Amino acid sequence: MLAEIGLGTAEELFRSIPEDIRLKRELNVSEPLAESEIIAAFEAMAARNTAAVKPSFLGAGVYSHYSPTIVDHLLQRSEFFTSYTPYQPEISQGTLQYIFEFQTLVAQLTAMEVANASMYDGSTAMAEAYLMAQRVTRRDKVVVLDSVHPEYREVARTYTQHGDLEIVTANFDAATGAGGDLSALDDKTAAVIVQSPNFFGSVEDLTSLAAKAHEVGALLVVVVTEAISLGLLKAPGSCDADIVVGEGQSWGIPAGFGGPHVGFFATREKFVRQMPGRLCGVAYDKNGNRGFTLTLSTREQHIRREKATSNICTNQGLIALAATIYMEAMGKQGLAEVAEQNLQKAAYAKKKIAAVEGFSIPFSAPTFNEFVVRGPKPATEILESVREKDIIGGLALSKYYGGHDNDFLVCVTETNTREQMDNLVSALS
């Protein structure tokens, strides 16, 4: 082939690169390894992740749920995972159809009118919601409760730091662990941002928050980090939310040390042209055959460039597929049942832990599958001693919140057995 294009050596392929910036040595990376060697090396590394195989009560934005076998099986069909963004609809109908189903399922579960094809994760979806609320209302302030996931708030700050959006952080109510001080809310406010269940697991009264926001012409942005809760809790859309964003990891996606997960973004139909990200819609060919295609792309960066609604291009397509398979396999009954199991099991653990001497539940609001426990000494010490019994007992709030040294967050899902919970209780006793 070289000869055919008139070259003698492979080096000549790079003639257009000036000599003085070519790499004159071998890269200092590994020697090529055989499959068996790579598997051995990676298994050795994975074995040092001892937390991965222990009973765990960690949640805080990443949840352990059972994923039916068919999710990972279907995901690995190479027609799905080795295809590109469906820019050529005639040979991408498989991808387009599942995106359409994903959009529909997200819209159904959040009770919103429209949803997009996915965002990177919950945190970036929330950051985009700030920017969209600013565009829609032409106001430059948002009020966010500090019971929203701290890492999400950090990401939103990064995204907005060079714009003219003011972020006011409002304190949550220390007695209930829900709601908070919304005195900063005024007619300059673009949106109120609230998470439900919030970072402490408390279920928020979204209907009254929506009313407060709407009274001053602001939007209500609801963040959902535990998507399984949508099977049981009143959907944000039914509470009059304007934008609902969240993390879909709970829909059958492994924890995977924090990613890849999948963000979702839903809103009202009237705001659709202000939405970030890809959208898939119905289209017909000249014979009247129904198909699907990416649509409303004039919002996007490849057309609108610096005036686009977002810079996002690649999203989390394959993870959205996993979530879609999960939601469809679980279906109407499964999504309700798994949510109720989470609620019931967490209630069991909450009651048992509260009965241990020295331990209490500091917040009074109803919770879903996560709750804060106040211990008799620093939570880091408590969790350390629980860990000696090979249990990951939860997350010390001191990682993110000052003044909560003795508090820790416990999450219980359908994957935690009664025995595991009883063992946690004995480890605390």
Added chain:
Amino acid sequence: MSIKKVTQHPTQNEALIFERSQPGRVGYRLPKLDVEATNLDELVPAGLRRDDGLVDVPEVSEVDVVRHFTRISTWNYSIDLGLYPLGSCTMKYNSRLNEKVARIPGFAGLHPLAPAEESQGALELIYRLQEALAEITGLPGVSLQPAAGAQGEMTGVMLIRAFLDERDGEASKERRVMLIPDSAHGTNPASAALAGFTVKTIRSTADGITDMDHLRELCAEGGVAGVMFTNPNTVGIFERNIKEICDTVHNAGGLVYMDGANMNALVGVARPGDMGVDVIHLNLHKTFSTPHGGGGPGCGPCCCTEQLAKYLPVPRIEKKESGEFFLNSDYPASIGRVKAFYGNFGMMVRALSYIYTHGNDGLKEATEAAVLNARYLGHKLEGTFAKPFPSDGMHEAIFSHKNQAKNGVVTLDIAKRLIDYGFHPMTVYFPLVVEGAMLIEPTESVGRADLDAFAEAMIDIDREAREDPELVKNAPHSTRIGRLDEAAAARKPVLRWRPDMEAAGKSA
């Protein structure tokens, strides 16, 4: 008409899952609840609970779901089927080994907030990949946090902004112009806007590279924060004046951002850090073979100079002298977090597996093969299709529809006709600077026979364009649906299923 690669065969029709739903069907079973159930009203008041019965959520059996997705999967083209020559997208083979190692339970089941001492293997993996990417780019500061290329870009330009704000203080306000070539990816200006920059466009020369005179002119106008350019650029040509570009921008007080979308032309051959670049993002889903997955997930590491490293997102993954790995958030000058947790970790596992599979000389060999394949294809097609620039390309070949347009056949038609020949089309109408652009990137994952078949198909289509243009203009003829009326779809968008959707869509 000589179609060589495809024959038509029946595919199953398949409705939307919602149209398949049957009341009472289930496709799951959970273990019985092993705790005493409490009355729901005692746990969550009815007013906070869902009362719509999850209306319209589908009810299907397990085999329904399996058939549903298996059937619709067959409507997709994929890398595993054949050449997928999308320029700028680097559709190379996705090794199954990478899928296997990413699913090792010690990685897949690990919670990101687990104690660091019980996550050492994951932190080590991130650290090793950081080291490898630093070596490959020649840029020592690395963050793997960005989720995709566009987020890597945003991170990169925010580093520049943070640097300028610190260096210039208040005067940084006067330096908010980001120079971006007219051929750039749309994400570049969109990302620059997020960092508070305004965009000025640099012209290209007739040779398809940055117009140095124009660059100097723009720099002389002042206020230049930096430049964002792609190298090889988006027409696939190496910016041979790269050092001069960097010097010019540096002398004007700005910094240099390189879009690493085209690193597949450079790995093991030349390093951005040695060219004078300050910061680059990589696309692990392009150069390092993590699957594109129908649109994602990606992973967009940001690599930068020592000087910029203190602004990288936190937490950073570092190694103590004891050999222990840890998360370090103690970087007060950091731009902050760009994503919850540490990025798309599963993609990092795959990318490191790719690097180990190829090793030092294999990575370079892949680059050579990618460039050779593109040059070979370019050579085969240049008599038939108009080549917009005389220069030698690197890992991509670019053509315009100029010759075929004389018969009314445009790039879109050629692309659609390629589908009938069994190939995924090339990237079309990008970059915008070439009229009717066709950007072809075969990658290293293709042999000569397939390159020849692709070239023959293109040459056949050119002949068809002259002899029977309608055949090309009405393509594809072999797919389950024909060209869709996208304008109608956008006029009255139907973005979700509803029981009455069909009627709503047709009235559009």
